[in-house]
Amino acid sequence: MNFDLQYMLEISLQIAKYIPITLVLAIVSMVLAIIIGLVVALIRNSNIFGITHVAALYISLFRGMPTLVQLFIIYYGLPQLFPSLTTMDAIMAAIIGFSLKESSYLAEIFRAGLNSVDKGQMEAGLATGMKRVQIYSRIILPQAALNALPATGNTFISLIKETSLAFTLGITELFAEGKMIASANMRFFETYLVVGLIYWLLVILYSWIQKYLEIWLSKPLRR
Amino acid sequence: MINVRNLTKHFDKKQVLNDINLDIKTGEVVAIIGPSGSGKSTLLRCLNLLEKPNSGTIEINDVKLDTQKYKARDAYQLRQQTAMVFQHYNLFKNKTALKNVIEALLVSKKMKKEEAIQIGEDLLKRVGLEKQAKQYPATLSGGQQQRVSIARALAVKPHAILFDEPTSALDPELVNEVLQVIRELAKEDTTMVIVTHEMQFAKEVADHVIFMADGHIIEQGTPEQVIDHSLNPRTQRFLRQMGDESDVAAR
Ligand SMILES: Nc1ncnc2c1ncn2[C@@H]1O[C@H](COP(=O)(O)OP(=O)(O)O)[C@@H](O)[C@H]1O
Ligand SMILES: [Mg+2]
Numbered sequence: 001m002n003f004d005l006q007y008m009l010e011i012s013l014q015i016a017k018y019i020p021i022t023l024v025l026a027i028v029s030m031v032l033a034i035i036i037g038l039v040v041a042l043i044r045n046s047n048i049f050g051i052t053h054v055a056a057l058y059i060s061l062f063r064g065m066p067t068l069v070q071l072f073i074i075y076y077g078l079p080q081l082f083p084s085l086t087t088m089d090a091i092m093a094a095i096i097g098f099s100l101k102e103s104s105y106l107a108e109i110f111r112a113g114l115n116s117v118d119k120g121q122m123e124a125g126l127a128t129g130m131k132r133v134q135i136y137s138r139i140i141l142p143q144a145a146l147n148a149l150p151a152t153g154n155t156f157i158s159l160i161k162e163t164s165l166a167f168t169l170g171i172t173e174l175f176a177e178g179k180m181i182a183s184a185n186m187r188f189f190e191t192y193l194v195v196g197l198i199y200w201l202l203v204i205l206y207s208w209i210q211k212y213l214e215i216w217l218s219k220p221l222r223r
Numbered sequence: 224m225i226n227v228r229n230l231t232k233h234f235d236k237k238q239v240l241n242d243i244n245l246d247i248k249t250g251e252v253v254a255i256i257g258p259s260g261s262g263k264s265t266l267l268r269c270l271n272l273l274e275k276p277n278s279g280t281i282e283i284n285d286v287k288l289d290t291q292k293y294k295a296r297d298a299y300q301l302r303q304q305t306a307m308v309f310q311h312y313n314l315f316k317n318k319t320a321l322k323n324v325i326e327a328l329l330v331s332k333k334m335k336k337e338e339a340i341q342i343g344e345d346l347l348k349r350v351g352l353e354k355q356a357k358q359y360p361a362t363l364s365g366g367q368q369q370r371v372s373i374a375r376a377l378a379v380k381p382h383a384i385l386f387d388e389p390t391s392a393l394d395p396e397l398v399n400e401v402l403q404v405i406r407e408l409a410k411e412d413t414t415m416v417i418v419t420h421e422m423q424f425a426k427e428v429a430d431h432v433i434f435m436a437d438g439h440i441i442e443q444g445t446p447e448q449v450i451d452h453s454l455n456p457r458t459q460r461f462l463r464q465m466g467d468e469s470d471v472a473a474r
Contacts, residue, residue, distance in 0.1 A: 120313035123273050126371075128327040129379055131299065138330065142317045219363035220317045221358040 008190045015177050019202070022173045025091070025163040029098035030156050036099060037106030042136075044111055055107070056142040062104035068165050071097040075169045092167040096165055098159060105155050113148030114140065153210045157203050164199075174198055224249050224384060225270070225416070230279030230290070232265055232438075239265045241438045243279070247383070250412040254425035254446070257435035259460055263418040266435070267385045270416070271305050272298045284382035303331075306376035310388040312368040314360040320347060321356040322372045324378050332379070346374040350404050366397030373404055383414035390421060412439070422465055426450050434458045 044055040062070070075093035079085040117140050125135035167176035178195035182188045227245035231238070247253050255263050268274040269290075270281060276290040283304040288297050302340060314323050328334040334342075336358040347353045350370035360368055371391055377386050389405065390398040391467045402424050408415065409428040419425050425446060433451040434442045434457070442455045453459055 118313070118316075120311060121315060122453070124307075124309065124313035124315065124375075125326075126273060126302060127271050127309075128375060129299070129303045129306075129331045130327055131331070134330045135244075138326070139315050139317065200464060220319075221360050221361050222359075 001011070004187060004190055008194055011185075011191060012194050012198075014181065015191075015198060018172065018177045019198065021091075021171070022160070022163050022202070023112055025098065025166055025171075025173060026156070026160045029095050029102060029163075030159055032095065032099035033102035033106050033159075034152075035073055035102035037110055040103060040107035041110035041114060044107060045114055051061045055203050059104045059107050060098075063108075067101050067162055068168065070101055070164065071165060071169060086163050090166075090171050092170060094163075094166040094169055098162065101162075102155055106152060109148050109151040109155065110126060112151075113144035117143045126146045142217070146214070146221070147215065149210065149214055151220065153207070157206065160202055160206065161199055200216055224282075224284055225414070226280075226282040227270070228280045228282075230266075230269060230276050230281065232262075232269055232276045234272060239438050239439050240269065240276070243438075243440060245433075245440075246412065247416065249284075249382075249414055251430050252409045252413075252415045253431045253433060253434070254419065254426060254429035255416065255418045255433045255435060256420070256422070256457055256461070257308070257433075257441075258464075261435045262438040263435055263472065264387050267307070267387050267418060270385060271307060273307075277286055291448050302378075304382045306381040306384050307377055308369070308376050308384060308386045308389050309371050310391050312360070312365070312372045312392075314326075314372055314375070316360055318365075319357050320352060320363065324374045325378050327375070342378060343374075346377055347371070349377075349407075350374045351400075364397060365393045366400045369401045370404055371394065373401075373408075377408075380387050381418060384408070386417040386419070387444060388418050388420065420465065422450055422462070422469075434461065436461070 040055050040058055044059070046052060074097050075088065075090060079088065105223055121139050121143065122132075122156055125139055126132070144151060163173060164175035166173050167179065170179075174195055179189050182191035185191070225245060225247040228242055230240055230243040230245075230303070232240040243254060245266075245268060255266065257263055258302070265274055269276045275399050279289060279290050281288050281301065283301060286297075286300050286304055288301050293301075314320075315326060318326060321340065322341045323414075324346055325334075325339040328339040328342065329336065341458065343352060344356060347356050350373055352367060352370055352374070355363060355367060362373070363371065373389075375382075386405070390401050393401065398421070402421065405415070405417070405424075406428055417425070417429070429446050431444065432446050433440055434449055434453075442449055442458050449458060454460065
């Protein structure tokens with residue numbers, strides 16, 4: 001069989017050098033997506049007339065378009081409208097695209113998380129004379145975070161894998177590097193297998209971190 | 224002092240409070256009794272604006288509010304005057320017993336941490352839970368949770384404490400430990416408004432009893448007048464039903 005294990009081991013290190021860029025794409029996008037998602041979820045949950053509809057539209061729009069199309073709109077499309085964006089860094093474009101996309105998923109997850117917190121928690125806070133903002137940040141969000149963690153984690157796992165789309169903007173990350181090495185050596189199976197396994201490893205590593213995060217967050221709620 | 228004038232509240236088309244007038248003196252303990260669905264909880268929840276009344280005025284200890292035109296700031300001011308003990312305790316699930324008690328001191332009253340902890344520990348001691356200070360609500364029994372919630376209400380030194388059926392969610396053997404704490408408070412001249420189905424308890428602690436039905440105050444007076452010698456047929460019927468129920472429970 002035409003399979004070269006030795007070759008796989010050799011290129012592994014070479015490809016692994018691009019783990020940081022993949023992680024930067026995933027983590028920075030995730031952090032931004034969490035911030036945007038939370039704001040959108042809070043707006044969506046507020047009953048300020050009109051603006052909740054804008055939030056709903058935002059969620060619907062970004063969830064409804066393929067990630068790849070969004071990346072192209074931002075990187076190749078926007079500079080046509082705003083010439084000053086021609087100098088936009090591809091990494092920046094990718095991060096913007098990913099964070100907008102993921103934020104639309106997270107907004108819905110966070111909204112469900114917020115709504116799953118017992119209404120009595122807000123009432124108890126108000127009745128003891130606390131302000132809404134204080135109750136949200138100190139009582140409701142920590143409880144909502146636990147409820148939202150599993151789904152948020154799944155979103156992050158998808159995002160780690162989706163960062164491979166960044167190669168279409170000319171960014172050299174894990175997948176792009178694998179593609180180049182594969183063509184250069186004409187060994188496609190081994191190379192892409194290595195790339196796939198590295199993604200898998202990253203996902204396992206994250207799942208492990210999430211498990212401990214969950215244990216830590218749920219400490220108050222265990223009997 | 225709590226004064227309520229012409230308070231009304233409806234949910235959609237359903238009138239839940241009809242022209243309620245209420246005068247409660249400082250230090251007074253008022254028990255509100257009445258059938259389920261008569262608007263007792265809604266009345267309490269209007270007093271701290273957890274429900275938005277449709278009309279009327281509420282005055283609690285110098286803070287007076289017209290329920291038809293008030294700002295968020297006014298609502299905040301009015302809420303500072305009272306604290307509430309809920310039927311289902313509503314302790315902050317992500318905070319320990321002690322943190323529950325001192326939360327409002329830290330964030331609303333901007334008290335120093337050491338000072339707040341001292342107050343919190345004293346209050347937990349007062350409700351017999353100093354050993355449970357570091358426990359989370361999920362690890363406490365219903366009776367213990369309710370006692371923590373009373374300590375939490377006391378912490379902010381409210382002008383009055385509103386109790387909404389504080390023992391209704393408790394297993395029968397845990398009811399007394401909570402009533403005992405409230406009895407102690409009654410002795411100390413704490414102004415309290417207590418919605419309760421415990422008639423014996425109401426008779427013991429209340430200076431004044433209000434009987435509500437269908438969103439109206441039907442009758443009010445001393446416990447003797449309302450609970451022992453009511454002349455009102457509605458009140459009599461209600462008390463008879465309560466008596467039957469507690470007979471069944473006792474058997
Ligand atoms: N949030 C609400 N929306 C609609 N109806 C309500 C709401 N809260 C209470 N009600 C209705 O108002 C009436 C009075 O309720 P409540 O004040 O809880 O009575 P009680 O505490 O005396 O049992 C009931 O008929 C109840 O169904
Ligand atoms: Mg009720």
